[in-house]
Amino acid sequence: MTDTVRTPARSRVLIAALGLVALTVAVLQTAVVPVLGVIAEQLPASPVAVSWAVTANLLAAVASTPLLGRLADLYNKKRILVVVLGVVLAGSLLAATTSTLPLLIVARVMQGVSYALYPICVAILREELPEDRVGGALAMLSGALGFGGGMGLVATGLLMHGSAGYHRVFWLTTIFTALVMIVAMAIIPSRPANGEGTVDWLGATGLAAGLSGLLLAITQGGVWGWAAPPTIAVAVLGVVILVAWWWWERRLEHPLVSIEMLTRRAVLLTNLATIFVGTGLYFGFLGMTQFVQMDRATAGYGFSASVLYASLVFLLPGAIAGVVTATLSGRFIDRFGARPVLVTGALTGVVGFLALAVAHDRTWQVIVAGVCVNAYISLAYGALPALVVSEVAGRETGVATGVNAIARTVGSSIAAAVVAVLLSHVSSRTGLPPEHSFVVIFVAGAVTAALALALIAMSRSTKRTATTTVDSLAMNHEWG
Template sequence: MSQATTAPAEAGHRNETVIVFALSLAAMVVSMMQTLPVPILGLIRNDLGTSTANVSWVTTATLLSAAVFTPLLGRFGDQHGKKPTLVAVLGVMVAGSVIAALATSLPLLILGRVLQGAATAIFPLALSVLREEVRPQKLPGAMALVSGTLAFGSGLALVATGLLTSGPDADYRNAFWMATGFAVLALVAVVTMVPATRHKTGGRTDILGALTLGIALLLLLLPISQGHEWGWASGRTLGSFAGAVVMGAVWVLTELKVREPLVDMRMFVHRPVLMANLAGILVGFGMFANFLGVSYLVQMPKALTGYGFDASILRASVEFLLPGAIVSLLASPIGGRLVRHRGPRVVLGLAAVLGAAGFAWLALDHSHTASVIGAGLIVGAAVSFGYAAMPAVIMASVPHHQSGIANGINSISRSTGSAIGSAVVTTILASKTIEHLPAGAPPLPAESGFSLTFGIAAVSFALVGLVSWLGLRTNHGPRTVEVTASAAGTVPSPLKVAEQPDATDKAGVV
């Protein structure tokens, strides 16, 4: 073959590499924003002179912002161009990070966190760009790598924050300045390395659908994140959940009546998409149960509790959480290859087995350093495999013009699972405390609370396996078209996928 023939192919391969790098960096920065303030909430509370209940809004605000803006911006990118939307969202994230770093009051800090939360839309937009720019045979690996950076970024944020706030005169604002630097770097990478959008559907933005969906998600996630402070049986909590059900029904009715809905209900209830979103909730739950459960466990003072490792925030982050985060990143390309050759159903099942095994190990033995780290490595690989499989299921099940909104809804499912994980861990540890402590000692969780937390997380991953086995069951027949074919845009509608059972058999989604 001549040099003239091979040159374009080599150039295209290089372009794919830099595109995947830029989008992976952007996705990593997004995931960092979610866990960044977790280790420094105490510092923020003391510095701003506020209460524990009030400072919890530093994390809650980001979650709620993500729930409102992710589906809207994912759909906007499909309609009006993914790169311009990506650049605008990254710009908002930079502004939010600067505001958070400069904030001298809690309301201003929460505003910065709201702007950071809007950047969660970067992930579904990134997957939509990959669908356009990466060759079909390379697409599963590219999606898996970008998805794997989510778990890595979450762990990296905990570690970096621990490093920046480890001194006696630690300033929590350093963590937000670090976030600003990463956000600027991601913005430059996307501007210079990601090509302009080729596919635009145009059309009108479904403002009413976005508004009703946003209200429904707010009413759902608000009590999940604040229920521990409000009381799970309080009027505010129960009223919010009831309101979420009502607004969910209003949203569905709205989407069925408008001409250009934000979310096509046929796509939303299509079995593979529905099962991928359920898996997203369960995997997100497990990821946060690992981060919070292990972080709290290793910091327990052994002299008072009889268990724990007396670890500082820095040691908890570097020694116990960083190894699992690194494994998540290393496992992502492996997950991509497995998705390509075995299908996402098999990879999701493997994630379930690994996650259940890792958490079962933690539940049975969390008194040895090697056990906590070893189980964390297994859970890290499980989360990475789960994140690699879910976008592949969705890309094989929706047409090109719905990929942004479909992955946006899946991002919300993972965020919802993370919120539920945080609420469950906090509630369990607060409800199971050690009865006999020295006078003046603060309430400390009993060891049984950690065993229960890890046991529930093991069950959540076991349910991922059930979703994979029953919800994504295959129909036997000729394996003629891989998941990557439909990801390249050859499947005209989600209903056509259901009508052609043999076409996506290898994807394991029909």
């Protein structure tokens, strides 16, 4: 670490640049979902076929994130980051210029590597900043994730107003990624590689195959049938491969992911809690988005909101509250510790989801509940990586936070599948999902927040250094 990044001004510039990179992840993740129906209409293609634009993106994410995190631990982090941004840029450009579904799916696979950007950013922060600034910086990154998700929806609503073509969304991601790449190249320092060991390519292949099998069963089970032979086959194959991968990694001196690290009590429980936080994210995001767009005259509930109206009125306040909460959470983590902040956030999430379940007839009720849910997600996104970082060595930061990011992705995929199942049952009278389906979604969000709270409460570290590193995080933290 050099003295240049110890100064508050340079630290803030670096954090802002990495926050912009994290923003890319969120925008790419949320901007495409609202236009899937438009893509199906304009290509044309069936909704089932177009759903692969999301599924392929998630499969690429789980396959690439741990490997890219490991590469960042071993080699020049800036170089790995720029390469990933280059792949994302190429995928965005391909999506913006193609009008065939197969090439669009290829483009979404290329965009899927963007999920690795967040753990690489965390590894860079840990390498560049003094330890007493890491917790607050992680909170800023989490704020960028939350804000980026909301702004992605708003931008999509603005771009797709009227009968616009879906290519506009991908031109947005192309331009945005290009600007982020320029900022990253100009601001992020380049350090010589200081990692030890080699890349376990066989382990990377096995982990990618096993996780992809499980994720494929989750995302396509509703289409294939949950008890259908293809669903069962890919799920079982995924489990078998992961068991073999576990056995293989335990034998290696330099594994892709340390099994000892994964099974450490605090890391294991934190990753499990992250799965539940990921489910909460999508229960809130998908549940609220679709609920407010329901035609009240037909369904008897909802607000008949367009994509633009839903984004600006119902989702934007929560996104703004999320980024404010995440920004403040850095100071909260410094003063009170990551666990108390996360427990407080989870309680807020329980309140928000339960409020949505019981009171959602008026606009202000949905907005206030959405603010609570977004505050929960933002606090969790800031505290969870901080807890993971506190438990691992610096040389394991990238891969450890990569696994944590995958846990969040798996949780989001599970929630998306559950929402799809619940909303697929429509009323014979209206042709729309009954109101109680949304109530179940919001109650499920409250349950997952409560489970995350319980797991974090049980995740007390047995390492003295861990509790002092992040749970205290240097009480003299200064932002200049």
